[in-house]
Amino acid sequence: MADENTQVAPVAGAEENATQENKGFTYYFSDPDSVNAEMHHVVITLPYELPELPWHWHIEKPDDSLKDLGCDSKFHGCVDISKAGHSAIMQQSTQKIEELDKKSAELDKKNAALDQANDKFDQAMKAMQQSQQVQTQQSLALTQGLQKVAEGQEQANKVMASMQQILVGMQADQAKTATPTSDTKPAENTNKQENGGN
Structure with a gap:
């Protein structure tokens, strides 16, 4: 045993x-x-x-x-398993469902606010992208304009250089014609003959 x-x-x-x-x-x-x-x-x-x-x-x-x-x-x-127990369980379940409904409604509001914030953010991003596009186009136009101004300045400098060469050449020609040479005699005063014959 x-x-x-x-x-x-x-x-x-x-x-x-x-x-x-x-x-x-x-x-x-x-x-x-x-x-x-x-x-x-x-x-x-x-x-x-x-x-x-x-x-x-x-x-x-x-x-x-x-x-x-x-x-x-x-x-x-x-x-x-009593009816009172079932009622208590039902009441607790109903309270929990109501709490969940409230939390769900709060989440819905938060999600709606978040969606609005996201929409505003998207609009701001689009506006910023459009602004950047405009600035890029303006910068490109400004750069092209500055290139044309620089090309124009270069052309003006070439014209000025040519004009300076022409002026230097003209001054050299004037200098040659202004100095007397031995082959050329100064013109005599012809007034003497016209007046001197009297």
Whole structure:
């Protein structure tokens, strides 16, 4: 016969639920669909440990605040199956939905404001790009104008240089004609002959 103090490893959590008085294992049976309300939640203490939990059996102790207790495998724990519990759950759910709706409305407003800000930013960017295009065109026109002015200045400088050469040449010609040479004699005064014959 096995020693009473030795135990096989219990199902997870069952050891915590074992009562110290009779060294048994406490389980919770629940059938929330049962017509008999007493079967919604039943506490069962066994002198031995169950290797596997049968259907509707749980090892978790339900919350004491639940009104009509029912443990459900869908929820992996105990739930309140009373109408009051359903009403409370519905009220909490409604409140959470309303909170989510408010947050959604706030997000919608923020998104609308963000969309407007993005539109304004896009318009500003387009205006800036157009301004840059105009400035680029003006700069190009100014550069071309300055090139033409420089070409015109170069032409004017060439004309001035040609004129200076012509003036230098003219001055040289005048200088040649102004100096007397030995071949040429100054014209004698013809007034003497006309007046001297008298």
